[in-house]
Amino acid sequence: MSNPVPSAPAHTPAPSALRVENLGLQIGGATILKDVDLDVAPGSLVGVIGPNGAGKTTLFNIVSGIMTPTAGRVLMNGEDITTMSVPARARAGLGRTFQTSSLFPKLSVLENVRLAAQVAVGRDYSLFHFPSRAGGAKKDAATQRALHNLDEVGLTHKLLTPAGDISHGDKRKLEIAVLLAMDSKIVLLDEPMAGVASGDVTGLVDNIRELQERTGCTVLMVEHHIDVLMGLVEKVAVMYFGSIIAFDSPAEIMANPLVQSAYLGTAA
Structure with a gap:
């Protein structure tokens, strides 16, 4: 009597990013x-679109840990991070940009x-001794990483320029x-095109696309430039009065009568 063929183990889907x-x-x-x-799939x-006051930035603030929700929870790769601190989320791979620049302008x-880069390579206090000239930069891991990342976004010609x-377009690239440099696995971009000169938009869009394609990270992007957004993203979540009223492909969103009446037909 032959032994029964063992059944294949059930496939467990990967958790949402x-x-x-x-x-x-x-x-x-x-x-x-x-x-x-x-529910955002990995990679x-x-x-995320919606009229002013729809709750887009508030959603980002809760996901990034700046605000605490009064109901519900946030999960990152299947782990509940609802009460996790902002630094802990950053170390876990959650990165965020803001509508206004959060850079150090005098550095x-x-x-x-x-x-x-120090977040990724470890805390060596000697890394705070910055070189006075780019050519004489100490060849530590943080410097090497920073130089590589600046080359990726096309800013190596401005290494020593104060941020x-x-x-404004270069600040977004920075x-x-x-x-x-932080090796972020989930990236929240809050209106990256805001204030960017029209001539810089294409380059910035390319940077965002390359960021996602090269690293395989998951990107959520709030943006009021609908034409730019629809040509870049795979899916769109539409917020209206604090709720998500649709989540679908750009083509389906543009054809959705509810979206048209609630947002697209009235947005400035």
């Missing part, structure tokens, strides 16, 4: 977010990225280099 479940936020008597559910590029372009003196 980022998942928010029944997320809510109330401040005083005001409901800011209500029953927000979002995807997702856009050079290289120094900004080099500080971020506060570069153009912020992406910082995220690369």
Whole structure:
């Protein structure tokens, strides 16, 4: 009698890169977010749109740990991070940019990225002794990493320029280099095109696409430039009055009557 062929083990799907479940936020008597559910697959590029006041930045603030929800939870790669601190989330691989620059304006372009690289290479206090000349940079791991990341975004020609003196578009590129240096696995970009000159938009879009393709990271991007967003992302979440009313491909979102009436037809 032959032995039975063992059945194949059941396939366990990989956890979502980022998942928010029944997320809510109330401040005083005001409901800011209500029953927000979002499931983002690993390695995807997702856009988040909605009129001003819809809750987009509040959602990012909760995911990044700046704000604490009054209901629901946030999971990163299957782990509940709802109460995790901002630094702990950064160490776990969650990176974030803001509508206004969070760079150190008096430090050079290289120094900004080099500080971020320390998160990835470890805490060696000697790394705080910055070289006065790029050519004489100490060949430590943080410097090497920073130089590589700046080359990836096309800013090697401005290594010694103070971050506060570069153009707005270059600041956005510098912020992406910082995220690369930190080895962020999940990246939240809050209106990266805001204030960027039209001539710099294409280069910045290429940087974002290359960031996702080269590293395989998961990107969530709030953006009011709908034409730019729809040509970049794989899926779009639409927020309206603190809730997500649609989550689909760009083509389906543009054809959705609810989205058209709630947002696309009225947005400035």
